[in-house]
Amino acid sequence: MTTATTHEFQAETKKLLDIVINSLYTERDVFIRELISNAADALEKFRHESLMHGEEELFDGHMPLEITIDLDEKKKLLTITDTGIGMTKDELLANLGTIAHSGSNTFLTQLAEAARKDVSLIGQFGVGFYSAFMAGATVRVRSRSWDGSEGHEWVSDGTGTFTVSECPGLHRGTKVIVELKEGCEDYAKKWKVESIIKQYSAFVPFAIKLEGETVNTVQALWTRNRSEIKDEEYAEFYKFIANVSEEPMYRLHFSTDAPLAINALIFVPKDNLEIMGFGKIDPGVNLYCQRILIDQHSETILPEWLRFLKGVIDSEDLPLNISRQALQDNALVAKIRRVISKRFLKFLEEEAKKDETGYLEFWKTFGIYLKEGITSDFEYRTELGKLLRFETSKSADGTPVSLSDYLLRLQPDQQEIYYINGPNRAAIESGPYIEMFRKKDVELIYTIEPIDDFVLSYLGEFEGKKLVSADKADLKLGGEDKPVEEKKEQAEPVLDDQVAADLVGWLKEKLKEQVADVSISKRLVDSPAVIVNPDGFMTSSMERIMAAGRFEKGLKPEIGKKNLEINPGNPLIRRLSELITEDEPFAVEIARQIYDNAMIQAGLLVDPLEMVARNYRILNRVVG
Numbered sequence: 001m002t003t004a005t006t007h008e009f010q011a012e013t014k015k016l017l018d019i020v021i022n023s024l025y026t027e028r029d030v031f032i033r034e035l036i037s038n039a040a041d042a043l044e045k046f047r048h049e050s051l052m053h054g055e056e057e058l059f060d061g062h063m064p065l066e067i068t069i070d071l072d073e074k075k076k077l078l079t080i081t082d083t084g085i086g087m088t089k090d091e092l093l094a095n096l097g098t099i100a101h102s103g104s105n106t107f108l109t110q111l112a113e114a115a116r117k118d119v120s121l122i123g124q125f126g127v128g129f130y131s132a133f134m135a136g137a138t139v140r141v142r143s144r145s146w147d148g149s150e151g152h153e154w155v156s157d158g159t160g161t162f163t164v165s166e167c168p169g170l171h172r173g174t175k176v177i178v179e180l181k182e183g184c185e186d187y188a189k190k191w192k193v194e195s196i197i198k199q200y201s202a203f204v205p206f207a208i209k210l211e212g213e214t215v216n217t218v219q220a221l222w223t224r225n226r227s228e229i230k231d232e233e234y235a236e237f238y239k240f241i242a243n244v245s246e247e248p249m250y251r252l253h254f255s256t257d258a259p260l261a262i263n264a265l266i267f268v269p270k271d272n273l274e275i276m277g278f279g280k281i282d283p284g285v286n287l288y289c290q291r292i293l294i295d296q297h298s299e300t301i302l303p304e305w306l307r308f309l310k311g312v313i314d315s316e317d318l319p320l321n322i323s324r325q326a327l328q329d330n331a332l333v334a335k336i337r338r339v340i341s342k343r344f345l346k347f348l349e350e351e352a353k354k355d356e357t358g359y360l361e362f363w364k365t366f367g368i369y370l371k372e373g374i375t376s377d378f379e380y381r382t383e384l385g386k387l388l389r390f391e392t393s394k395s396a397d398g399t400p401v402s403l404s405d406y407l408l409r410l411q412p413d414q415q416e417i418y419y420i421n422g423p424n425r426a427a428i429e430s431g432p433y434i435e436m437f438r439k440k441d442v443e444l445i446y447t448i449e450p451i452d453d454f455v456l457s458y459l460g461e462f463e464g465k466k467l468v469s470a471d472k473a474d475l476k477l478g479g480e481d482k483p484v485e486e487k488k489e490q491a492e493p494v495l496d497d498q499v500a501a502d503l504v505g506w507l508k509e510k511l512k513e514q515v516a517d518v519s520i521s522k523r524l525v526d527s528p529a530v531i532v533n534p535d536g537f538m539t540s541s542m543e544r545i546m547a548a549g550r551f552e553k554g555l556k557p558e559i560g561k562k563n564l565e566i567n568p569g570n571p572l573i574r575r576l577s578e579l580i581t582e583d584e585p586f587a588v589e590i591a592r593q594i595y596d597n598a599m600i601q602a603g604l605l606v607d608p609l610e611m612v613a614r615n616y617r618i619l620n621r622v623v624g
């Protein structure tokens with residue numbers, strides 16, 4: 001006696017179904033690809049289990065691993081059957097009632113947007129199974145798990161609910177029966193289905209039998225000889241594994257025999273879904289052993305910061321029956337990871353040498369991952385350092401350059417590489433930090449992204465030269481010690497040493513709540529004052545980010561005390577030195593405003609209410 005139970009789809013799933021049914025109908029063909037790909041996944045999973053346990057031990061272990069497609073034009077039916085891992089009743093309820101991925105509303109909004117722009121993106125979001133409703137008025141899923149428990153049937157018309165009932169007598173695996181909607185009758189025609197399989201599923205590693213006839217050639221492209229593979233074959237393979245319709249940006253196919261036997265076929269996609277705002281992506285490289293899938297979307301075979309890569313890594317040296325858990329602490333896996341990561345970084349370096357413009361395209365799209373690599377993975381810092389690109393005071397606007405390029409332009413006595421953070425080129429170039437660099441013709445790297453200062457601070461040095469932020473106190477540029485002469489050339493009067501020392505003492509006293517120290521600047525040319533960092537470890541930009549993080553958590557943003565350097569040749573500073581005796585209260589206002597302005601130029605937070613009130617008091621006095 002079988003009783004059907006009725007269940008509501010999870011709210012997000014309903015929305016998803018609505019998008020699938022109402023917005024994606026222009027690209028209906030992909031539903032066949034999605035169902036075949038699910039069938040292939042289930043077969044891969046079963047194959048892996050049978051390697052672990054021995055197939056005689058498993059339920060229906062003797063059945064050939066394949067996908068069968070049957071068509072019934074009269075009844076308007078398309079049926080896709082696999083002998084894969086199957087689903088228990090609980091799995092049917094969980095897998096086909098909810099969204100596997102981050103089932104949030106933002107995800108759905110973004111999905112709807114993506115669907116409007118490029119429907120081929122949907123596969124990457126795991127809409128997968130639900131795409132059956134693009135063509136199906138009703139979809140039936142009959143499944144029996146490899147654990148041998150009784151089979152069940154899941155049925156839905158994709159509106160609000162689905163039912164699940166017992167379904168005795170099934171073999172292991174899953175049968176998806178799509179009752180085609182009006183207008184979708186072609187999907188019960190052999191020529192149509194065959195052409196879709198050829199287009200989308202040529203690389204499925206199991207036989208696909210369409211009405212009794214095998215329509216794909218099962219092959220593992222990555223194990224074939226490179227010289228025999230055509231560009232189109234690579235491109236087709238990439239589109240298949242990445243579920244996209246455009247070609248990759250880069251491709252790397254390489255094999256090693258000793259000390260490890262590895263075949264790797266790796267692609268860099270055209271787009272970066274993460275920077276398009278789709279949240280963190282899953283790793284895109286699958287781990288195989290002797291052409292058998294061991295770990296799909298493997299989190300262990302490559303470092304996390306290479307998650308944007310798509311492809312296949314196959315190593316004969318891995319034990320076939322290794323479990324996912326065991327992969328994590330397997331020394332061989334760690335070795336393969338190192339070999340492939342280093343090889344990939346070398347590949348990027350070579351590509352950059354061959355075609356820097358092409359590389360800059362990559363850098364713009366995926367550079368953020370390389371930066372993540374530097375801050376999270378000590379092992380690859382040297383290689384990653386060579387791949388960084390930044391704009392500098394000597395680069396063209398919008399065209400970043402490498403650190404190696406920077407080294408070519410070092411001044412004869414320059415010992416360090418300098419950088420400064422700012423929101424953009426114009427802001428940095430009008431700020432105080434660049435002044436001395438300009439004067440001494442020393443190149444300055446502009447770190448525009450918030451993460452950049454962390455990256456350079458983690459990197460520490462490049463080819464033996466220390467990386468130093470230009471907001472560090474005690475900065476020693478090459479050829480210093482000439483400032484006095486040069487100041488004279490400017491014909492600007494400079495404060496007398498004693499007067500300057502008095503002013504410094506006075507400022508230290510009046511700003512003691514705000515600053516750690518005040519000193520006469522050797523670096524400023526025009527600006528009255530500049531904020532520098534006494535410890536030289538954290539740059540102002542790093543502190544700003546950490547303070548913003550505290551602020552977001554509802555904590556008080558904390559900024560360590562800074563040093564203030566003043567320019568004794570600047571008219572405002574000279575006038576301030578007189579004002580401290582003539583009208584001390586007003587001098588204090590001016591000093592505080594100078595300090596706040598310098599903080600703002602350093603990109604640091606000031607108290608806006610106090611600052612604006614003071615600013616008005618000063619303005620009133622000027623006009624009044």
Ligand SMILES: Nc1ncnc2c1ncn2[C@@H]1O[C@H](COP(=O)(O)OP(=O)(O)OP(=O)(O)O)[C@@H](O)[C@H]1O
Pocket residue numbers: 034038039042082084085086087095096100123124125126127128129130173174
């Ligand atoms: N033929 C099948 N055999 C066994 N399990 C299946 C089958 N089809 C779907 N499933 C299960 O249902 C889940 C949801 O499938 P769905 O296609 O929606 O997403 P997905 O396959 O996880 O994501 P993606 O399509 O992006 O790979 C799968 O993860 C799998 O566990």
